[in-house]
Amino acid sequence: MRKARIIYNPTSGREIFKKELPTVLERLEIAGYETSAHATTREGDATDAARAAVERKYDLIVVAGGDGTINEVINGIAEQANRPKLGIIPGGTTNDFARALNIPRDIQKAVDIILADQSMFLDIGKVNGHYFMNIAGGGKLTELTYDVPSKLKTMLGHLAYYVKGIEMLPSLKPIQTKIEYDGNVIDEDIMLFLVANTNSVGGFEKLAPDAKLNDGYFDLLILRKTNLADFIRIATLALRGLHLESENIIYVQAKNINVSTDEKMQLNIDGEFGGLLPGEFVNLQQHIELLVSDKLLEKEDY
CATH class of the missing domain: 2.60.200.40 (Tumour Suppressor Smad4)
Incomplete structure (x- = not known):
């Protein structure tokens, strides 16, 4: 069975994602993912959680939060040999990256995109080790x-x-x-x-x-x-x-x-x-x- 790890920032945006987390978990489970979630508690926590997800061989990481949370997850997987697919659920203030990917702010519509399982390999940048x-x-x-x-x-x-x-x-x-x-x-x-x-x-x-x-x-x-x-x-x-x-x-x-x-x-x-x-x-x-x-x-x- 495929495994999915949700990494979410409970304070992002207006804290709406926490209320919809059970539904998101259920939808991923129905789609065939063994799914678990990690709520970030400090700066850098999403990076550590992403590294742990790679070590535990998760097939998919779903990031729910703003650009800062997405950035931390990217930093957690960028140097890994086997990188899981990433799904994005926008939850921040500006959500620049999600907007560039045409991912809607509506949580369930964002989950629709994840479950459609259409992917692309995209560029990232590196500066001074970040x-x-x-x-x-x-x-x-x-x-x-x-x-x-x-x-x-x-x-x-x-x-x-x-x-x-x-x-x-x-x-x-x-x-x-x-x-x-x-x-x-x-x-x-x-x-x-x-x-x-x-x-x-x-x-x-x-x-x-x-x-x-x-x-x-x-x-x-x-x-x-x-x-x-x-x-x-x-x-x-x-x-x-x-x-x-x-x-x-x-x-x-x-x-x-x-x-x-x-x-x-x-x-x-x-x-x-x-x-x-x-x-x-x-x-x-x-x-x-x-x-x-x-x-x-x-x-x-x-």
């Missing part, structure tokens, strides 16, 4: 995701980020940064850089519009030094996917990226603090097998 499935970056603005208290995110959702963003705007300052990618070099003052695996970043669905999930390339987006008025204008354009028209935006694709700076710059990995730069970003093509929706499979070029 793995990420969606986004890594640096610059003051990227600190929003881990500066917002979890209780505020639970109560306000996306609005919590905007509240914190307004608070941070006056402190946004450029940092002299050297970025080397596939033989090219950019060395100038920047506001932020993003290394994206998908098109869904920070609640923006068109920030990296050409991103592919399995092509072996990152989408590198750099916001050059800009004043507050121009920054607000670019952010407004980004909501409609028109920000790439700005001369203050650099947007390229690359397999390997090195970023360094003489100043302190924190590294954001899938919405969580990932240490300090410098960093070398490496794309691991088609490294993780995920259960995905019909909508994703129907897209061209995948």
Whole structure:
């Protein structure tokens, strides 16, 4: 009999998954999985639970939570020789990765996708010994995701980020940064850089519009030094996917990226603090097998 392990964050989102866990367990059992569940209790717990699931030879890991929980599970299996399939049940505030995979927030509809058993091998990134499935970056603005208290995110959702963003705007300052990618070099003052695996970043669905999930390339987006008025204008354009028209935006694709700076710059990995730069970003093509929706499979070029 196939075995499935559910790893879930009981505090993600509005804590809805806990109420539906019995139904999810029942549906997986009916589908032929011997199923058990693990509720995370601390930072890094999902990584340990994922490693344990690999050691116990589970065929499927179902991750129920936000991007942070998914990231921890990815880090638990990325270096393993035999990696289980992954299923995603979105339960966080932004759910960028689930959105990129066209997985709905409705828990039972997400389970439908898992039980359909349609999978793809997708890229992940690695930087300074940490793995990420969606986004890594640096610059003051990227600190929003881990500066917002979890209780505020639970109560306000996306609005919590905007509240914190307004608070941070006056402190946004450029940092002299050297970025080397596939033989090219950019060395100038920047506001932020993003290394994206998908098109869904920070609640923006068109920030990296050409991103592919399995092509072996990152989408590198750099916001050059800009004043507050121009920054607000670019952010407004980004909501409609028109920000790439700005001369203050650099947007390229690359397999390997090195970023360094003489100043302190924190590294954001899938919405969580990932240490300090410098960093070398490496794309691991088609490294993780995920259960995905019909909508994703129907897209061209995948």
